[in-house]
Every structure is written in structure tokens, then in C-alpha cells.
Amino acid sequence: MNQVLTMFNNFGPQAFSDMTCQMAPYFSTIKPLMTELRAGRAVVQAPFRQEVTNHLGSIHAIALCNAAELAAGMMTNVSIPDGARWIPSGMQVKYLAKAKSDITAVADGSAIDWQVAGDIEVPVEIHDSEGNLVFTAQITMNVRHS
């Protein structure tokens, strides 16, 4: 099984999220909790905190980008074939509404053919605690099979 997936399943959401933030410190700025991770799906929650706000008092657009990047990256990591490598090459995001609560980012890879090499478009949606869609992203992952 994929090494990252084994870690998630063995250590659980909190310890796995802590380790991720140790490895890639900029993720720690949103205090993320990866609550679900499996091939084709990843869910990241991030709490509303003053540190992640903008000048309007809502969650900063880039903090939403950070949650989206984490969900998309981890899902890609556990979905691509063994031995394949990936790197994000770009992203398109839309800010749809102000996020004034804790948020949940879902990367849904169910419609993606993970056996294909090259550029893969990963969709991410972020909802607030009332279920409103506040943000969408398409993250381009370049996958190389070795």
C-alpha cells in the first residue's frame, strides 16, 4: 500500500496532520486536520481563527487555497500508481462567498483516471459550516510514471 496512506491509517487524522505540517511547514499556518484520506478522496478541515482572516474579518482567500492544495496534493499522492511522482503545476480558483466559519475542503477524484500520466485536473470544493459553497479550485497535477 501507498506509504502516505499507510501512515494515515496507522496514526489517524490528528497525528498524520501534525506530521504533514512538520514536513511542509506552510500548511501549519491554517492548522489543518485531514479527516479522510483514500484513493480518490481527501477531506481537510480548518478552523476559523483570527490568524487566517483578511481585512474583512472572513477567512483569507489564500488560507482557502492552502486547504485546497493540501487536500488535492494528498489525494493525488495516494491515488496515483505505485512509483509514480507528482507535482502541482498550476491552479485556478474562484472565491464565491465570504467564509465566516470553520471550513471543509473536499478533493474529489472519483471522476479522474488515475492510470494516466501527464497533467491531471483535480477539483476541490470548500464549504462553510452551514454548507454554503465558498470556494472552488482546479489544481493541475503533473504526474510522471517511472
Add this chain to the structure above:
Amino acid sequence: MSLPMSTLAIWENLSSKPGGKWAFSRLLCLKAPYFGSISPRFEALRPNYCEVHVSKRRGVLNHLGTVHAIAMCNMAELAGGTMTEVTVPNTHRWIPNGMTVEYLKKAGTDLVAVATPAGPVDLKSPGNYLVKVAVKDTAGTEVFRATITMWVSPKK
């Protein structure tokens, strides 16, 4: 941003004084705290131009030990937003509604983001205003580029 003084006036007051650029950068991070996560430093700000510097330090890294893609998105948003703030007249307001970014190279050094308009701003009717941001490393290589869409409309 609703300050008693315009953002440009505050910059012009502070930027020539010792520590003034630092103070301006800190003020902006107090208003919009998440920008503080990259410890940005403004170096130049005028209508149609904004330059923001960020040092490579552990807090902004990814798992490869280079500057995190989202930290560069944050630089871009800060440079693009502040440039828009001092370019759009105070009869109008603006809000970002989306962004397209490209990660061109690994960012292994300190970085500089420069924001400029993609075209003129149309003030007659509400509409999208596109802002270009380029992020370069200390060798002058472009490592990241963004186009930010700002919705600009007359104040009511």
C-alpha cells in the same frame, strides 16, 4: 480598506522614513492577519506598481524545502491587492473573485513579487480588472506567475 487616510498616503508618509517600509508592512498584516504568515516586506508602491519581498525561512517551506506554492499565492494576492487599492480611485471599491496561477520553477531563494495591471481599469461600469503578478528568485528567474481577477464597482 477603510482607513482615515488612503493607503497610498500612508505609504508615502512612511516609506521614506527609517523603518517606515517595515512599519507599513506590519500595519497591513494587522489589518489582514493571514498575510503575516509570509512576513512580507513592501519595497515599492505606486499606482500601477507594487513590489513585495519575502525571505525564504522554514515557516514558508513545503516538503521539498523550497518556498511553498501557496506562500507565493499569498505574495501575489498581497502585491496584486495593494496595487489595486492604490490604483482604483476611492469612488470605487474592489474585491478579488478568482485567480489563475502557474508554478514555473522550484523557488529556492528569497523572492520578489511585482504586480502590474494587465490592462486599463474601466470605471464606467462594474467589471473585472485583471492584475498580473510575477514572482522571481534572487537570480532573476521567474518561478511563479499569477493573473488575479478583481471585481471593481462604483461605491454606493
